[in-house]
Amino acid sequence: MKTIADLGDLRGKRVLVRSDLNVPVDGETITDDGRIRASLPTITGLTEAGARVIVCAHLGRPKGAPDPRFSLAPVATRLGELLGEDVACATDTVGESAHATVAGLGDGQVALLENLRFNAGETSKDESERGAFADELAALADAYVSDGFGVVHRAQASVYDIATRLPSAMGSLVETEVEVLRRLTSDPARPYAVVLGGAKVSDKLGVIDNLLGTADRLLIGGGMVFTFLKAQGHEVGTSLLEEDQLGTVREYLARAERDGVEIVLPTDVVAATQFSADADHEVVAADAIPADRMGLDIGPDSGRLFADTLADCRTVFWNGPMGAFEMAPYAAGTQAVAEALVRVTTGGHLTVVGGGDSAAAVRQLGFTDDQFSHISTGGGASLEYLEGKDLPGLSVFEQQNEDD
Numbered sequence: 001m002k003t004i005a006d007l008g009d010l011r012g013k014r015v016l017v018r019s020d021l022n023v024p025v026d027g028e029t030i031t032d033d034g035r036i037r038a039s040l041p042t043i044t045g046l047t048e049a050g051a052r053v054i055v056c057a058h059l060g061r062p063k064g065a066p067d068p069r070f071s072l073a074p075v076a077t078r079l080g081e082l083l084g085e086d087v088a089c090a091t092d093t094v095g096e097s098a099h100a101t102v103a104g105l106g107d108g109q110v111a112l113l114e115n116l117r118f119n120a121g122e123t124s125k126d127e128s129e130r131g132a133f134a135d136e137l138a139a140l141a142d143a144y145v146s147d148g149f150g151v152v153h154r155a156q157a158s159v160y161d162i163a164t165r166l167p168s169a170m171g172s173l174v175e176t177e178v179e180v181l182r183r184l185t186s187d188p189a190r191p192y193a194v195v196l197g198g199a200k201v202s203d204k205l206g207v208i209d210n211l212l213g214t215a216d217r218l219l220i221g222g223g224m225v226f227t228f229l230k231a232q233g234h235e236v237g238t239s240l241l242e243e244d245q246l247g248t249v250r251e252y253l254a255r256a257e258r259d260g261v262e263i264v265l266p267t268d269v270v271a272a273t274q275f276s277a278d279a280d281h282e283v284v285a286a287d288a289i290p291a292d293r294m295g296l297d298i299g300p301d302s303g304r305l306f307a308d309t310l311a312d313c314r315t316v317f318w319n320g321p322m323g324a325f326e327m328a329p330y331a332a333g334t335q336a337v338a339e340a341l342v343r344v345t346t347g348g349h350l351t352v353v354g355g356g357d358s359a360a361a362v363r364q365l366g367f368t369d370d371q372f373s374h375i376s377t378g379g380g381a382s383l384e385y386l387e388g389k390d391l392p393g394l395s396v397f398e399q400q401n402e403d404d
């Protein structure tokens, strides 16, 4: 797949970069700038090469029309602070302001276009509507760099269609992400363990299905574990439960048994009377959850069991918090798994954290990025990659290579 070096001399060229700058914003305050930081290497690489860099991105889910609540203006400010230079911010995406902003760029300067999703064409299912918007984006630039890993699983105008219209390459963030995911899927060092948690088992069925063929151990916690416990015949009280997935989960358990994949479930859980930090809560056995309580974290025995199971692993992929970590009484399970991964990293082995909430969890718990081999910026994209799905924002580059 093409990288920036393949684009040749970029001095004075207008380069449109699709970044993932979809950060959590509270009013005008960015509460976690992780994705902005992750976008910096590609942007600075381009400015150092003398390019005129036009960054484009989306924020939140505006409905295809301008909406000030989803303006990227605060992101432009933060991006400027991190780059140490002003970032001009257009007030539209492909209109007069965008054209004027781009025309005002000097070599090595950076501008940010307004939220791509202010335009219905960005996410349209109608190919011609999407194509028309991609044409407008393409008119702003001489080359395109795809660096928004969090969106490469989307066939959107700024991710897919644009790459068929301009000389295009992958940015270094996408390159790094793909490299790590490849290590997980092709011949991972074993034992290879996958820790899955998070809210819903239905979000992760595809990946479980695929992992049963590649991982040696599957550790399950979070809200999704109660569908597994129920499938084994245990009562789960008022815990999150997806009744309609019980059949599928039973089939997975049988397949794991048959194929020798070790499935590790918690032996105890923290059971609370309500989904709240100050609810009455206690540790109970995983097969004895009281009818009026919900499991909001794996218990301390399970934390140790999970840590022991990971201790000798040479590859670990983790997606999804072990509990409702946003509330302190239910963060210990996630903490225990994070600590276990750190020990695996320290031992020189590959640890990958994927998922927006998982990444937020490890940072909230005070871990630093360098305590893991890699923290993926794209939860959905990394899961779809591991599922073995076609990712339009990546395969568009493979198609181009075939055409060359």
Ligand code: ADP
Pocket: 197, 198, 199, 200, 203, 221, 222, 223, 224, 240, 295, 296, 297, 319, 320, 321, 322, 323, 324, 325, 326, 354, 355, 356, 357, 358, 359, 379
């Ligand atoms: P990621 O973004 O890392 O893929 P998910 O979005 O799947 O993770 O899930 C994260 C959410 O799951 C968190 O907000 C967390 O509070 C919630 N969660 C984890 N365990 C439980 C549980 N036992 N009950 C309810 N919610 C849970």
Ligand code: MG
Pocket: 355, 356, 357, 379
């Ligand atoms: Mg999430």
